[in-house]
Amino acid sequence: MHKILVLEDDYKMGSELRQFFTNRDFNCDQVYDGHMFFKQTELTTYDIYILDVNVPGLNGFDVCKRIRQNNKSVPILMLTAYSAVEDKVNALQNGADDYLVKPFHLEELLARVNALLRRSQNSSTEEKKVYQIEDLLINSSEMKVSRGGKEIVLTPKEYRLLELLASAEGRPVSKQTIATKVWDINFETGTNTIEVYVNYLRNKIDKGFDKTLIHTRTGFGYYLK
Missing domain, CATH: 3.40.50.2300 (Response regulator)
Structure with missing residues (x-):
């Protein structure tokens, strides 16, 4: 819709x-x-x-x-x-x-x-788009991700979630939007699947780096900045 x-x-x-x-x-x-x-x-x-x-x-x-x-x-x-x-x-x-x-x-x-x-x-x-947030690069045509020059291996769901956050250009993406565009389902408040996958991404994208790129805005969703 x-x-x-x-x-x-x-x-x-x-x-x-x-x-x-x-x-x-x-x-x-x-x-x-x-x-x-x-x-x-x-x-x-x-x-x-x-x-x-x-x-x-x-x-x-x-x-x-x-x-x-x-x-x-x-x-x-x-x-x-x-x-x-x-x-x-x-x-x-x-x-x-x-x-x-x-x-x-x-x-x-x-x-x-x-x-x-x-x-x-x-x-x-x-369009063959490359998103760049600080030293994080997301190549949408090749579905490859790297940070600080080092390639990061993501699962298909992790990649779709990361690209969705990048495409929002710093705006928070709601759980409802994530559920619809990444999982093709309506969001159910009783599940923590989205939080789990955001944590997966944080471990791969932010862990070991001085600057955090994946953020939470309480009540609004997640964003990259």
Whole structure:
């Protein structure tokens, strides 16, 4: 299930968008201003962002630009009440992948969201990415991990967990997300499987090194930094 975060200060419009995407098997959250947006992204990892331009605090252009400073790949679609060419150019120059001018048809919005998600998925599949956190290197094309120049042997589950944490770019990854993306199951509070595997990783990634890279944020999840 794809996760969408909508930045929209119009309560009626935001509620309509949430209900529309929920009915189409998306997980959709909404925030009302730019500062709330970044607080929400610290709690959850999203697959796509939909940003209205005219919102309190940081406007949509500023939010888009700030996202792109830290995340080059997440799809961003902007909603604007302006059809002027300069506003469209501004959206694209700040890192948006697409835009829609209000008013718009919800089915067109859905089609554009699905197109961006397909493009993002194809790009991530084809991309040979290397993650680097301090002296830790994760080569996703070869599925190899090393730290301080020394190769670290991981099991497939350990590797998937480590790559998931790396792809979050410093944001906490919840147990629910880990369970879904690493084990393909819904998280059950009675199991400690995730804690066990995080400890496996810590023994292989952090043990013997001066700097700890795998961290816990209580109530939010685990992150690499």
